[in-house]
Amino acid sequence: MAWNPKIEKMPIKELKDMQFKLLKMQVYRLYSFNRFYHDRMRQQGVHPDDIQTLDDVRKLPFMLKQDLRDNYPTGMFTASGDEVVRYHVSSGTTGKPTLVGYTERDLEMWTESLARALTSCGIGRGDVMQVSYGYGLFTGGLGLHYGAERVGATVLPTSTGNTERQIELMMDLGVTAIACTPSYMVYLGEVAERMGVSLKDDTELKVGIMGAEPWSEGTRTHFRDVLGVEAYDIYGTSELSGPLFTECEAQDGIHVWGDMALVEIIDPDTGEACADGEKSELVVTMLQKEALPMMRYRIGDITCLMEDECSCGRTHPRIGRISGRVDDMLIIRGINVFPSQVEHTLMQLPQCTGHFQIIVDRVGALDSMKVKVELTPEVFSDRINDLMAIRKSISNELKKYLNIAADVEFMEPGSLPRYQGKARRVEDRREM
Amino acid sequence: MSERYIIEQISMFCKNEPGRLASMARVLEENGINMLALSIAEANDFGVVRALVDKSDRAKEVLTDMGFMVKVTEVIGVNMRDEPGGLTCIATTLADADINIDYAYAYSGKGAAVLILRVSDTMVAVKAILDAGHELLSRDQLG
Incomplete structure (x- = not known):
């Protein structure tokens, strides 16, 4: 079943024509x-008249998250203040947060996108979606909320936290679908088990919409x-x-609605288009957004x-799992962490050499982060208390910049690997 | 001069993993350095090895060359009576002089018991202990 079959199943040629017109x-x-x-x-030397075919999108300049930060708060908005009906803010990991805005029509398109997506996962009237x-x-939260309401599902807006209550409500109200992060799903399963509840046998839960974190086919099977x-x-x-696109019941890629977004895959070094099917960097142009229409x-x-x-x-293009x-x-x-932020923080601290390694692991359902650092020989002390205080201060600095607690482990000087070329400073031991 | 009673201890950072102490010991052995006392303080994933050796400068040099993080720290060694109460009077002496003990370790053998102390103020501690009539290990007794 499709929410908007006329659009979702339109012939590919017609879809491309539509995309071209919208892009232009x-x-x-x-x-x-x-x-x-x-x-x-102008800087790029491109004029709207240069857009003669859909592929001419490649002539347009790229945009980066930094552009949004540089133009904070509303320098990149293309709708006037009174047309903007909502803001959302993504947590800024370095310095300024990113502000996004929506016109009434933007919210409508967002909801439409999720209505199509949820329908393609079999969610609709009669479902209770947590x-x-x-x-x-x-x-x-709000994105999925309106999408689920649109398809006629009954929405249970639990948001995050208070997991036992979430499970009780899930049972009391016969929840059939849930939208959450895969790690929260794992956690729900663990808490339910402790409560003596089997999500599989004791609840009506059948479908999960999982995102905001990378996960794998192994997790799907689990x-x-x-x-x-x-x-x-x-x-x-x-x-x-916000969240916009999902897999359909075929589970063979995520449908990106072509009337809303134009997708390219480029070589991150050259910026040139990649061959069909090649795994590389995703670039998205929003074709109909009014308040903040991201281009490339x-x-x-x-x-x-x-x-x-x-x-x-459905004829709309699909993207594979984010790899x-x-x-x-x-x-x-759920928090974005760049190794470069860790590096930046450590470089400013005289107590360590600047060489580091990040170990990410999962203890139960919770992610943990450890940063191995080399102590500067000059600050080494024979007193354990001094060393513990140094460790605490490094840990506090990391927390301040990353917004996430990190364990600090001291290493002997010279013991962490040195890299000639691209550093591989992250060891991700999580298995999702 | 009371400075002769200030003893140099080597302190070394050591990852808490099998083989680290052995490699440290081997380096000292290969360089003919003798250890008179040793203590290890541990904190989760690492430890601090503290040792009195007969050639502390040489020990620091060879251990540093091996990549260890080494520091030479000033401590004092008090000769204790090897009998009940031996520690009491020394600890009391320091307390009376308002000196805090950062850490301590002891060895007992060869007819003497020695308490090695890292204190908040070494010179004051030396004076207080000597004034109280106790005997301190002197630098030349190590080498």
Whole structure:
């Protein structure tokens, strides 16, 4: 079943024509009415008239998260203040947060996108959907909330936390679907078990919409076999609206609605287009967004593009599971952490040499982060208390910059690996 | 001069993993350095090895060359009566002089018991202990 079959199953050629028209209009609008976009296109030497085919999107300049930070709060908004009906804010890991805004139509499109997506996962009228993503500044909670309401499901807006109560409500209200992070799903399973509840046998829960963190096919099988939950991958980021796209019941890639977003896969070094099916950097252009229409936005995720028609009959292109990051970004307990931030923090501390290694692990359902550092020989003390105080101060500094607690482990000077080329300073032991 | 009673202890950072102490010991052995006393303080994943050796400068040099993090620390060694109460009067003497003990370890043998002390103020401690009539280990007794 499709929510909007006319659009979702439109012939590929017609879809591409539609994308081209939308792109052309969007580029014209941005060039004419927004200083930031106008200047960017001028710098790049591209004029709206240069957009003659869909592939001409490649002539347009890229945009980075840094652009949003540099233009904080609303320098990149292309709708006037009174047209913006909502803000969301993504936690800034370095310095300024990122602000995103929506017009009424942007919210409508976001909801439409998720209505199509949830329908493609078999969620609709008669379902009770528990939204266990955070409500508030984070886009996950409210995004899924309105999408689920749109398809006629009964929404239980539990947000995050108070897990035992979530499980009680799940049983009392016959929850059939849940939207949460895969690690929260693991945690729910553990808490339920402690409560003597089997999610598989004692609840109606059947479908999970899982995102905001990378996860694997192994996790899908685990959720299916152990928790009785069929998990679907969801993708999106606040700069594009929030969570937007999911897998369909075929579970063969995430459908990116072509009338909303134009997807490219590029070589991160050259910026050139990659061959079909190649795994590389994802670039997204939002074709209809009004308040914050990201153009050729480099999110930093690595995936591949599938443009053939899906077995579900939908013609919109699909992206594969996100297989990594261009920039080594880690997602730890839902917080984005860059090794470069760790490096930056350590470099400013005289107590350590600047060489480091990050170990990410999962204890139960919780991510843990450990940073191994080499103590500067000059600060070494024969007193354990002195060393503990140094450790505490390094740990506090990391917490201050990363917004996440990290254990610090002292290493002997020279014992951490030195790298000639690209450093491999992260060991991710989590298995999802 | 009371400075002769200030003894140099080597302190060394050591990862808490099998083989680290052995490699330290081997380096000292190969360089003919004798250890008179040793203590290890541990904290989760690492330890601090503290030792009195007959050639502390040489020990620091060879251990540093091996990549160890080494520091030479000033401590004092008090000769205790090897009988009940031996520690009491020394600890009391330091307490009366308002000196805090950061850490201590002791060895007993060869007819004497020696308490090695890292204190908040070494010179004051030396004076207080000598004034109280106790005997301190002198630097030349190590080498």
